[in-house]
Amino acid sequence: MTQSNAENSAQTDHGKHERISEAEHAVMEVLWERGTVTAAEVCEDVCEAREWGLATVKTLLSRLVAKRAIAAKPDGRRYIYSALIERSDYIGGESKRLVDRLFGGQASSLFAHLAEQEALSEDDLSAIEALLKELKQ
Amino acid sequence: MTQSNAENSAQTDHGKHERISEAEHAVMEVLWERGTVTAAEVCEDVCEAREWGLATVKTLLSRLVAKRAIAAKPDGRRYIYSALIERSDYIGGESKRLVDRLFGGQASSLFAHLAEQEALSEDDLSAIEALLKELKQ
């Protein structure tokens, strides 16, 4: 059977899903980009780059469903998957985790490190400068 | 301490150590803070907070040695551990990984997200502004 226990209260499930692994995240990116997808479509987008087989994508989709990170709506004998969590929530959460873990919660320390590492391009600097100006007004 | 040091840091084992897990990182932080430590000392610093036993610390230290992230100098019948990789290298690498994975390598996107999320404090903003000024000179 479909193990998608309904309980479909709110869309975009802001709730507590389990942590998404890196491989799973690659799948999430496709869902976020395409909105609704089948397993085969996900594979189209990632299998080549990651050297995955379709079977791997299916496993990851199942795990994401189990983790309540995505929904699987039956469409004939297959499923159409869609994200239950928003990309911005995910990347916000991951960013915060990193800043907390490595920089004691100080985002400016992260910035300082990126700068020291010369990981900031001219474009980055310009963009950040513009954002800063905007934030300060 | 501005950037433009292209040929610095040659001896602190820039080599290829395997990835350090989160639990292992907690141990690394102690090494970085105290410089040289015994297993018991590491435990003093982290066992309570993480609810670990000394055995756990020992395991993590062994794994870090195996991963060539730390050195173990014999001192009598025990070891004195010290980091082989620099904290800045580690956090720089982790930061880069995140930026690459979630923001397509654009550090400015990370910054934009932190800003949108209002994860940037006034202090963060001031600090970043100062850094920007410094970088642009």
Add this chain to the structure above:
DNA sequence: GCTTCATGTTTACAAACGTAATCGTTCCGT
């Protein structure tokens, strides 16, 4: 010397992860 304590080494073991292969069906083409 013998017991106990400290310390590293070896072994353990479940959960998460990466990466599938196989199984049981159903749908489609011929």
Add this chain to the structure above:
DNA sequence: ACGGAACGATTACGTTTGTAAACATGAAGC
């Protein structure tokens, strides 16, 4: 109607991680 393609479900299996316990051994005290 039948054979194969397409799907999800189930099972698999090695690795990494978290979290230790058991073991061996040497040091230290009595």
